[in-house]
Amino acid sequence: MLVSANVSERMSEPPDIGVSVVILALGRASSEESGATDVATTRGNHDARPTLWIPLVRRIKQPFLGDWALPGGNLQSGTSLEDAARTALESTTQLRPRYLEQLYTFGDPSRSHGGLPMVTIAYWALIATTETTQLTGGENVRWFPTTDLPSLAFDHGDIIDYALTRVRNKVEYTDLATRLVGDTFTLSQLREVHEAITGTSLDPANFRRKMLSSGMLEATGSQLSNGKHRPAMLYRYVAHESPHQAHQRRPQGKARHGNAGHTT
Amino acid sequence: MLVSANVSERMSEPPDIGVSVVILALGRASSEESGATDVATTRGNHDARPTLWIPLVRRIKQPFLGDWALPGGNLQSGTSLEDAARTALESTTQLRPRYLEQLYTFGDPSRSHGGLPMVTIAYWALIATTETTQLTGGENVRWFPTTDLPSLAFDHGDIIDYALTRVRNKVEYTDLATRLVGDTFTLSQLREVHEAITGTSLDPANFRRKMLSSGMLEATGSQLSNGKHRPAMLYRYVAHESPHQAHQRRPQGKARHGNAGHTT
DNA sequence: TCAATAGTGTCTGTAAGACAGTATTAG
DNA sequence: CTAATACTGTCTTACAGACACTATTGA
Numbered sequence: 384m385l386v387s388a389n390v391s392e393r394m395s396e397p398p399d400i401g402v403s404v405v406i407l408a409l410g411r412a413s414s415e416e417s418g419a420t421d422v423a424t425t426r427g428n429h430d431a432r433p434t435l436w437i438p439l440v441r442r443i444k445q446p447f448l449g450d451w452a453l454p455g456g457n458l459q460s461g462t463s464l465e466d467a468a469r470t471a472l473e474s475t476t477q478l479r480p481r482y483l484e485q486l487y488t489f490g491d492p493s494r495s496h497g498g499l500p501m502v503t504i505a506y507w508a509l510i511a512t513t514e515t516t517q518l519t520g521g522e523n524v525r526w527f528p529t530t531d532l533p534s535l536a537f538d539h540g541d542i543i544d545y546a547l548t549r550v551r552n553k554v555e556y557t558d559l560a561t562r563l564v565g566d567t568f569t570l571s572q573l574r575e576v577h578e579a580i581t582g583t584s585l586d587p588a589n590f591r592r593k594m595l596s597s598g599m600l601e602a603t604g605s606q607l608s609n610g611k612h613r614p615a616m617l618y619r620y621v622a623h624e625s626p627h628q629a630h631q632r633r634p635q636g637k638a639r640h641g642n643a644g645h646t647t
Numbered sequence: 648m649l650v651s652a653n654v655s656e657r658m659s660e661p662p663d664i665g666v667s668v669v670i671l672a673l674g675r676a677s678s679e680e681s682g683a684t685d686v687a688t689t690r691g692n693h694d695a696r697p698t699l700w701i702p703l704v705r706r707i708k709q710p711f712l713g714d715w716a717l718p719g720g721n722l723q724s725g726t727s728l729e730d731a732a733r734t735a736l737e738s739t740t741q742l743r744p745r746y747l748e749q750l751y752t753f754g755d756p757s758r759s760h761g762g763l764p765m766v767t768i769a770y771w772a773l774i775a776t777t778e779t780t781q782l783t784g785g786e787n788v789r790w791f792p793t794t795d796l797p798s799l800a801f802d803h804g805d806i807i808d809y810a811l812t813r814v815r816n817k818v819e820y821t822d823l824a825t826r827l828v829g830d831t832f833t834l835s836q837l838r839e840v841h842e843a844i845t846g847t848s849l850d851p852a853n854f855r856r857k858m859l860s861s862g863m864l865e866a867t868g869s870q871l872s873n874g875k876h877r878p879a880m881l882y883r884y885v886a887h888e889s890p891h892q893a894h895q896r897r898p899q900g901k902a903r904h905g906n907a908g909h910t911t
Numbered sequence: 912t913c914a915a916t917a918g919t920g921t922c923t924g925t926a927a928g929a930c931a932g933t934a935t936t937a938g
Numbered sequence: 939c940t941a942a943t944a945c946t947g948t949c950t951t952a953c954a955g956a957c958a959c960t961a962t963t964g965a
Contacts, residue, residue, distance in 0.1 A: 592946095
């Protein structure tokens with residue numbers, strides 16, 4: 384490999400282009416020490432509050448050999464940015480995203496740290512977790528809670544911070560929270576998602592009223608019996624094109640798959 | 648130039664990287680037909696409501712020869728994305744931006760239209776206009792009102808639409824409007840900026856109260872006599888780091904120049 | 912004087928938060 | 939029965955919008 388020779392040669396050429404993805408899912412800390420790469424979801428560990436988890440890939444070459452990095456890959460001509468993000472996402476997790484949005488493009492020359500100059504187009508995605516979802520990865524993939532991240536390669540720590548800031552902002556005025564739960568959910572489950580993302584504790588009565596008056600929830604008619612208390616009504620998310628949301632569509636007239644398109 | 652031969656050769660390589668800028672300034676339609684590239688600002692034409700104007704560059708080669716395009720250039724290694732945007736901006740307008748923010752990265756393969764595959768990192772900028780500002784450009788540069796744009800190259804029309812959507816959203820909860828006026832301004836001037844961006848008509852009394860209670864304005868003590876009516880107090884913008892705004896800082900810990908950094 | 916904009920006062924509707932109270936389940 | 943969560947009622951505060959009113963200028 385002629386890496387170090389190439390670096391100086393390429394200073395007058397354009398940088399390479401990478402696409403990386405911050406993948407977020409709701410999970411609970413697993414109490415069993417067997418298989419530390421597993422994350423218990425709704426099943427088991429009902430005492431622990433759920434938090435956001437993220438899959439990272441261990442680097443197998445320099446720089447940052449052995450550190451953890453965001454899933455991603457190089458961009459080829461003929462591939463759209465979003466397709467490149469989907470490819471990185473699905474090859475890492477085998478799970479389909481419920482939401483995918485471009486985050487930011489990072490291109491400061493100082494971020495390459497001895498590698499080739501690289502512009503990284505970052506995306507973020509949300510994955511629904513149900514009682515049976517297993518958040519496991521392959522050989523060099525591991526899920527981490529966002530509250531306890533390992534040493535990260537390049538500026539990937541900054542990228543994750545920015546993604547979390549964006550999620551915290553958008554959960555307040557969009558339907559993001561519904562993308563982290565299953566097709567049907569109770570208002571308590573939805574409230575736990577909000578609490579996990581914002582780090583706050585919300586009044587159940589006020590949260591209920593706010594969600595029901597938003598018009599984006601629809602009662603399914605069935606209930607969920609969860610413990611030694613009154614069962615809760617199950618709801619499902621129903622998209623509704625409010626005038627406000629129509630202003631927040633994505634750029635480009637082309638069709639975009641799999642999300643309701645909220646961008647600011 | 649071996650352009651057409653290069654296209655097929657490069658299909659397995661990464662696309663080129665361009666940086667384009669949507670530059671916005673407040674202006675009023677000029678009634679004089681002499682010099683159609685001029686835009687009257689606050690001086691003159693007081694009957695016309697101000698609107699957003701944007702400078703475009705005429706293309707001098709294929710594809711889209713003769714059409715208008717966003718100012719921009721190719722990205723070189725060793726240059727940050729923001730510096731590339733500043734370079735494109737200042738070489739086009741000779742004016743310094745009061746605000747600069749990354750907009751979105753466009754990379755769909757279909758957007759090259761016979762040119763080389765190109766990923767475009769779009770920025771948007773705000774320029775302050777005062778009574779004496781002349782919004783003029785060079786030989787192949789012309790300012791257009793955003794309400795009456797010409798035929799645009801590539802997907803630059805989509806990029807402008809998205810920038811305008813972003814501005815409309817952010818003017819509601821940030822200090823963006825103050826970046827389009829001079830250092831001091833009356834509440835009527837500031838209201839006209841909001842009205843120009845949102846396309847609405849705002850109640851002067853309620854707008855005044857909302858702005859003053861936001862804490863971001865400070866009375867200068869001097870007044871502006873404008874016409875045959877009571878003179879208006881002049882205010883200036885004072886940055887205040889509210890807890891809410893602290894959540895909306897930009898990514899990357901590096902220093903960023905010349906704006907208060909509002910990003911969602 | 913009038914016309915025009917600057918600026919104040921006040922009412923109403925909406926929505927968020929605090930918090931008391933009722934309903935229904937398991938054990 | 940108790941403990942736990944589901945769900946309802948209601949009070950307070952804050953703020954946006956509507957709109958009547960006063961203040962000050964140029965002509």
